[in-house]
Amino acid sequence: MAHQHVAGKHPRSNARWSPLPYHLPSWAIRFGAHLDRELQFQHWIAISTKNSFVRGDHLYPAHYALLYFTKGAPSHFKRPKVNPPACRHCGQLVKDYGGYRRIIEEKRLNLSDFWDDLSPVRHRNRKYLTTNELPSLLFERVIEISGSRDLLYVDPFAGSGSGVIAAARAGLRFQACDFIEKNCLIICERLDELKTRQSREGR
Numbered sequence: 001m002a003h004q005h006v007a008g009k010h011p012r013s014n015a016r017w018s019p020l021p022y023h024l025p026s027w028a029i030r031f032g033a034h035l036d037r038e039l040q041f042q043h044w045i046a047i048s049t050k051n052s053f054v055r056g057d058h059l060y061p062a063h064y065a066l067l068y069f070t071k072g073a074p075s076h077f078k079r080p081k082v083n084p085p086a087c088r089h090c091g092q093l094v095k096d097y098g099g100y101r102r103i104i105e106e107k108r109l110n111l112s113d114f115w116d117d118l119s120p121v122r123h124r125n126r127k128y129l130t131t132n133e134l135p136s137l138l139f140e141r142v143i144e145i146s147g148s149r150d151l152l153y154v155d156p157f158a159g160s161g162s163g164v165i166a167a168a169r170a171g172l173r174f175q176a177c178d179f180i181e182k183n184c185l186i187i188c189e190r191l192d193e194l195k196t197r198q199s200r201e202g203r
């Protein structure tokens, strides 16, 4: 996924873009080295992934990497707040925050670069694709951090279109593709559903 901010007359020379490749760490390190030649590194976000398998002489792979690069300083940046983790049985906060509990309850936590509350969509009832599908929350966070209505969201590997839907909901323009036609049809259907829902809600 990437954001592109096209400023000035010549899109090529003035285009500010922010690629956010998402992959296994072994690929992320290669993409990162390549992008680092021309762009500014902002973040390596570790996103937990469950149900992986140990392969060869390696530790259990528990995260994917979401890289965030920008051309020049980020044109937009927002640090989202998230709810502190709570016990799903009693609802109490899991940590005591060393005496700052009240403040954390009131102001919530700053989002860190370790997202362990997300994982690819695995549940058959909630999946549009049979292959790897990412949760909408991942895209919503990315757009909240670095998006704005004047940006173009580009997703060349759009899959089920979770990123496209998040961009459309946030009011961004978007361009997306996938080389499996069925996936493109799923995206169109999801966009139609969104449009119907929004017009029903008067938006």
Ligand SMILES: C[S@@+](CC[C@H](N)C(=O)[O-])C[C@H]1O[C@@H](n2cnc3c(N)ncnc32)[C@H](O)[C@@H]1O
Residues within 6 Å of the ligand: 129, 131, 132, 133, 134, 135, 156, 157, 158, 159, 160, 161, 162, 163, 177, 178, 179, 180, 183
């Ligand atoms: C991991 S899935 C993307 C999942 C997507 N982010 C979602 O949440 O549903 C990767 C997608 O890239 C597509 N793809 C792989 N190689 C491609 C290529 N060369 N051109 C276009 N799409 C490609 C696949 O069909 C697949 O749907």
